[in-house]
Amino acid sequence: MFSLRHEIGQEAGPYSEKVTQERIIAFCRAVGSVDERSAPPTFLTIFRKGEFDLFQKLGFDLAQVLHAEQEYAYEGLILAGDTIEFKTGLTQVLEKQTRGAFLQFLTFETAFFALRGTELIRMGHSKTKIVIRGAISG
Amino acid sequence: MTIQAGFEMEWRTLPPVTIEQLRAYAEASGDFNPIHLDEEVARRAGLPGIIAHGMWVAAQLSESAQSFVRSEPSLQGYQLIQFHSRFKAMTQLGDTLSIGGMVREVREREIWIDLQAKNQRGEVTTLGSLTFRRSAIFGESKRF
Numbered sequence: 001m002f003s004l005r006h007e008i009g010q011e012a013g014p015y016s017e018k019v020t021q022e023r024i025i026a027f028c029r030a031v032g033s034v035d036e037r038s039a040p041p042t043f044l045t046i047f048r049k050g051e052f053d054l055f056q057k058l059g060f061d062l063a064q065v066l067h068a069e070q071e072y073a074y075e076g077l078i079l080a081g082d083t084i085e086f087k088t089g090l091t092q093v094l095e096k097q098t099r100g101a102f103l104q105f106l107t108f109e110t111a112f113f114a115l116r117g118t119e120l121i122r123m124g125h126s127k128t129k130i131v132i133r134g135a136i137s138g
Numbered sequence: 139m140t141i142q143a144g145f146e147m148e149w150r151t152l153p154p155v156t157i158e159q160l161r162a163y164a165e166a167s168g169d170f171n172p173i174h175l176d177e178e179v180a181r182r183a184g185l186p187g188i189i190a191h192g193m194w195v196a197a198q199l200s201e202s203a204q205s206f207v208r209s210e211p212s213l214q215g216y217q218l219i220q221f222h223s224r225f226k227a228m229t230q231l232g233d234t235l236s237i238g239g240m241v242r243e244v245r246e247r248e249i250w251i252d253l254q255a256k257n258q259r260g261e262v263t264t265l266g267s268l269t270f271r272r273s274a275i276f277g278e279s280k281r282f
Binding site for chain 1: 152159162163165166167168169171172173179180182183184191192193194196197198200201204205208217218219220221222223224225228268
């Protein structure tokens with residue numbers, strides 16, 4: 001397995017996704033949220049396309065990926081009808097040798113904006129830390 | 139009554155994790171990683187079997203924190219500004235998670251809450267911490 005350190009700075013996006021009432025309700029039901037009027041805090045996870053595209057671009061198998069940490073900073077409430085624009089980058093790579101296994105911890109950061117009228121309003125920021133176990137395919 | 143640091147939330151135990159739940163979560167979140175859906179792929183990847191999405195468990199932590207904040211009269215008008223979760227151990231199908239939490243710190247306009255998910259063996263699978271801040275506009279108006 002080779003190091004991914006030289007890939008720091010890789011970016012994906014910007015992407016644009018429409019948030020519908022149906023999507024918020026489906027997410028609320030999937031996590032057992034009692035309040036279906038607003039998007040739950042972890043709703044931002046639906047905007048992970050940039051991460052998944054970067055996983056593919058960097059050539060590792062999704063089955064080797066485990067979620068290690070997730071951080072969200074909230075600056076606004078996402079509402080049904082919003083169009084969310086987001087862009088993701090690989091910002092950190094940490095390598096660890098544990099019990100004979102080579103693990104790489106990758107941090108992806110995403111900034112979220114809502115397009116309201118002609119204005120882009122900052123909605124928040126996420127940091128996703130994943131660990132890749134074992135060999136990279138391809 | 140004002141909430142103080144050290145206040146413990148009541149534990150909430152969830153029903154055992156099912157494949158239907160994980161499928162619904164995959165659909166709703168767009169995370170179709172096969173280790174959450176396909177037993178064979180999960181085993182080939184060296185896992186004990188299908189494991190739950192970490193973010194599904196994280197959502198259970200934030201649900202607990204939010205319903206606590208919403209039900210607490212002295213915390214009306216508080217908005218979530220930060221949520222950090224750490225995934226410590228895998229959750230497998232059939233596991234029963236219990237969610238507990240404690241108020242870590244109370245400041246003038248902020249409250250910090252720490253939560254954890256434990257499985258039926260008492261292992262901590264997920265840690266979470268959330269910060270809520272009293273919004274200047276909503277917080278003030280709702281006090282009257």
